[in-house]
Amino acid sequence: MNSDELRDLIVEVLSEIAPETDPAAVDPTEDLREELDLDSMDELNLITRVGERLGVDVPERDYPQMRTLESAVAYLSGRLAARAG
Amino acid sequence: MTSLGAVRSRLVWQTRPIHDAPRPDDWAWLTEADLARAARITHPSAMTRFVTARALLRELLSVVRPDLDPARLRIETEPSGRPYVAEQPHLHVSISHTNGLAAAAVAGAGPIGIDVERLDRDDLPSPSVWLAPAELPQLRRIDVELRRLALLHRWVAKEAAIKAHPFPQQAERRRIALICAEGHTAAEPPSVRTSARTEVRMELGGAGTDRRPSPAGGPGHPAPGTHTPPVGPDDRRAVSGSERGIEPAGGTDRRSAPAHDVPPSDPPSDAFWCGSGRARLELAATTAVGDPARVDAGDSTERWLSIDWYALADQYLVAVARPPEDPRSAPELSTTDLPGRPTADRAGRSADNGSPGR
Numbered sequence: 014m015n016s017d018e019l020r021d022l023i024v025e026v027l028s029e030i031a032p033e034t035d036p037a038a039v040d041p042t043e044d045l046r047e048e049l050d051l052d053s054m055d056e057l058n059l060i061t062r063v064g065e066r067l068g069v070d071v072p073e074r075d076y077p078q079m080r081t082l083e084s085a086v087a088y089l090s091g092r093l094a095a096r097a098g
Numbered sequence: 099m100t101s102l103g104a105v106r107s108r109l110v111w112q113t114r115p116i117h118d119a120p121r122p123d124d125w126a127w128l129t130e131a132d133l134a135r136a137a138r139i140t141h142p143s144a145m146t147r148f149v150t151a152r153a154l155l156r157e158l159l160s161v162v163r164p165d166l167d168p169a170r171l172r173i174e175t176e177p178s179g180r181p182y183v184a185e186q187p188h189l190h191v192s193i194s195h196t197n198g199l200a201a202a203a204v205a206g207a208g209p210i211g212i213d214v215e216r217l218d219r220d221d222l223p224s225p226s227v228w229l230a231p232a233e234l235p236q237l238r239r240i241d242v243e244l245r246r247l248a249l250l251h252r253w254v255a256k257e258a259a260i261k262a263h264p265f266p267q268q269a270e271r272r273r274i275a276l277i278c279a280e281g282h283t284a285a286e287p288p289s290v291r292t293s294a295r296t297e298v299r300m301e302l303g304g305a306g307t308d309r310r311p312s313p314a315g316g317p318g319h320p321a322p323g324t325h326t327p328p329v330g331p332d333d334r335r336a337v338s339g340s341e342r343g344i345e346p347a348g349g350t351d352r353r354s355a356p357a358h359d360v361p362p363s364d365p366p367s368d369a370f371w372c373g374s375g376r377a378r379l380e381l382a383a384t385t386a387v388g389d390p391a392r393v394d395a396g397d398s399t400e401r402w403l404s405i406d407w408y409a410l411a412d413q414y415l416v417a418v419a420r421p422p423e424d425p426r427s428a429p430e431l432s433t434t435d436l437p438g439r440p441t442a443d444r445a446g447r448s449a450d451n452g453s454p455g456r
Contacts, residue, residue, distance in 0.1 A: 030221075043140065046179075050144035052196050053257060054215070057223045057271075073270035077177060 111203035124153035211262030230275035236370035279376035
């Protein structure tokens with residue numbers, strides 16, 4: 014899965030959690046919690062659902078790396094590459 | 099004049115509805131730094147939530163520490179999101195928000211944690227993601243039709259508890275177990291204190307004689323140097339509690355329960371519901387996925403606290419976590435008399451200042 018596909022997956026899950034999300038307007042460098050008004054339960058749902066779809070368990074200590082769309086894509090790319098390698 | 103000793107023992111928490119846009123009074127509480135941060139938030143509702151919560155927090159700081167100018171306090175955020183007051187490390191603050199409601203808590207001494215959720219929330223994450231191994235078997239004993247409510251109670255309690263007592267960074271929710279203390283478990287949903295309003299303030303004062311300093315000019319006038327936002331005609335900061343007052347739910351009167359100095363041992367293993375009261379926060383030795391976790395020597399792996407639940411307007415559930423060594427065995431819920439606000443003596447008159455929430 015390349016970066017674009019990862020980004021699309023994350024935005025898709027975001028749209029499930031925050032239906033008012035405009036996929037084209039999500040700033041990749043902004044904190045998603047503030048950009049989309051996510052609370053702590055939303056954040057946990059986002060990360061766990063993305064992880065489930067990718068078959069990746071994201072430990073809570075890595076949650077800070079999932080705070081922006083850009084960093085989340087980079088983190089998940091790394092996890093998938095490590096799994097494949 | 100209130101002594102600082104009495105002030106430091108004060109604990110206040112308050113909830114406030116989040117409207118479509120910040121109120122003028124909320125803006126008035128914000129510092130330049132707060133405004134700059136608000137300006138960086140692009141999502142309108144996220145910005146409103148930030149402004150509402152930050153204004154509420156500054157207002158509560160002015161209640162707990164009337165000797166300080168809240169406009170001169172820098173509220174910073176740890177990487178975890180936990181707020182703190184840069185100039186006052188002894189002050190403990192906590193915030194929470196959910197759709198439609200913000201909450202803040204300030205304690206002059208001792209840690210404090212607060213969490214709010216909507217009672218109709220039905221998208222809780224899978225329990226295996228955030229419950230510790232020790233908590234999962236307990237959950238299975240809850241009737242299926244009560245399970246969502248049980249999880250919701252556990253969620254807010256655990257969030258509030260972790261905010262009050264954050265373990266080291268590597269500690270995850272599923273490594274932290276909330277263990278009910280013996281005598282504080284329940285086979286049914288725990289007793290919660292209820293209010294018909296969503297904007298409520300709870301204040302645990304000192305020894306009952308604690309009063310904020312008489313401001314210059316008499317009651318209703320701000321003390322010199324105090325940052326006080328203008329009072330508008332619809333000042334929803336004027337909180338009184340509901341026309342019913344803040345009523346303890348039926349059940350055990352905890353004010354007659356002895357304060358425990360020694361934590362009870364071996365709580366019942368099937369206790370998922372915690373009655374309001376003491377609980378133990380325990381750092382598990384392993385994660386739910388069996389990954390042995392490093393527990394540093396010297397880390398405290400067990401902490402005690404008190405948790406209380408409150409239901410507001412049948413819409414929201416609030417949990418407040420505070421130290422169990424608090425000498426008050428139960429929160430003495432009282433309405434705070436602020437200028438222009440109805441007093442508790444007038445409970446029972448129909449309230450015209452507050453349809454709750456939005």
